[in-house]
Amino acid sequence: MTEPVLSTHGITRSFGALKASDDISIDLQPGEIHAIIGPNGAGKSTLIGQISGSLTPDAGTVRFLGHDVTRETVRARARRGLGRTFQISALAMEDTVLQNALLGALGASGRPWRFFGAALRTRDLRDRAEAALDRVGLADVASVRTAELSHGQRRLLEVAVALTLDPKAFVMDEPMAGLGPEGSKQLTGFLDTLRAEAPILLVEHDMDAVFALADRISVLVYGRVIATGTVDEIRADPAVRDAYLGDTA
Numbered sequence: 001m002t003e004p005v006l007s008t009h010g011i012t013r014s015f016g017a018l019k020a021s022d023d024i025s026i027d028l029q030p031g032e033i034h035a036i037i038g039p040n041g042a043g044k045s046t047l048i049g050q051i052s053g054s055l056t057p058d059a060g061t062v063r064f065l066g067h068d069v070t071r072e073t074v075r076a077r078a079r080r081g082l083g084r085t086f087q088i089s090a091l092a093m094e095d096t097v098l099q100n101a102l103l104g105a106l107g108a109s110g111r112p113w114r115f116f117g118a119a120l121r122t123r124d125l126r127d128r129a130e131a132a133l134d135r136v137g138l139a140d141v142a143s144v145r146t147a148e149l150s151h152g153q154r155r156l157l158e159v160a161v162a163l164t165l166d167p168k169a170f171v172m173d174e175p176m177a178g179l180g181p182e183g184s185k186q187l188t189g190f191l192d193t194l195r196a197e198a199p200i201l202l203v204e205h206d207m208d209a210v211f212a213l214a215d216r217i218s219v220l221v222y223g224r225v226i227a228t229g230t231v232d233e234i235r236a237d238p239a240v241r242d243a244y245l246g247d248t249a
């Protein structure tokens with residue numbers, strides 16, 4: 001195997017007596033989509049929090065592009081090229097689509113937020129934001145207020161905001177949530193092409209999307225990884241069927 005882009009080594013995180021992450025070691029290889037699945041409360045968001053920097057592990061390390069980033073802030077990791085999309089939308093609803101993309105580009109540039117007004121007029125930031133909107137198919141609605149977008153379009157805008165970072169890896173928390181079948185299909189198609197540019201750690205409940213996209217799947221149950229493997233291996237794993245997949249496999 002090549003050097004992973006992103007990896008965790010034995011990360012552990014407790015909330016009181018509950019071990020939400022229990023000695024988790026996973027990695028993300030260049031060009032791959034690695035899906036993390038598991039029942040509600042299994043610890044998926046806790047894991048993502050530690051990888052992206054909003055939570056600090058009690059033990060273990062997180063490495064990104066050859067650096068130990070365990071103690072780095074969310075912004076420091078974002079500036080290294082870790083792109084993240086959220087389970088709950090982090091978009092500014094009253095701002096336009098372009099303004100949201102610009103906020104992402106501005107964050108990536110490391111310039112203070114008070115320069116937001118200036119950013120609207122700064123060519124390189126604007127170009128970066130517009131290019132990201134174009135890639136996800138939202139260029140036509142750039143001047144529309146974000147609150148007026150459909151749910152699916154907002155999900156695409158979140159991906160565009162992450163794209164403005166020129167990411168070296170993505171961490172996505174349930175990007176398919178709330179999308180109808182058409183929206184999921186569209187986003188699945190886009191993520192399929194995105195992996196060649198930056199690998200994706202994908203937390204997702206939509207099993208159709210996971211089975212269509214994942215190169216590897218890790219299954220989390222009670223804070224522990226009980227299995228990692230290809231789609232076929234995971235579907236055939238009796239422990240996984242028992243703990244999570246049931247009849248959907």
Ligand SMILES: Nc1ncnc2c1ncn2[C@@H]1O[C@H](COP(=O)(O)OP(=O)(O)OP(=O)(O)O)[C@@H](O)[C@H]1O
Nearest residue numbers: 015016018020038039040041042043044045046047
């Ligand atoms: N800040 C917190 N304080 C206390 N307990 C927490 C906190 N965050 C998470 N937990 C607990 O840790 C466990 C793992 O939660 P987490 O949100 O990571 O699971 P999840 O797999 O993402 O769930 P879901 O699929 O419902 O989003 C749960 O039992 C949850 O109640």
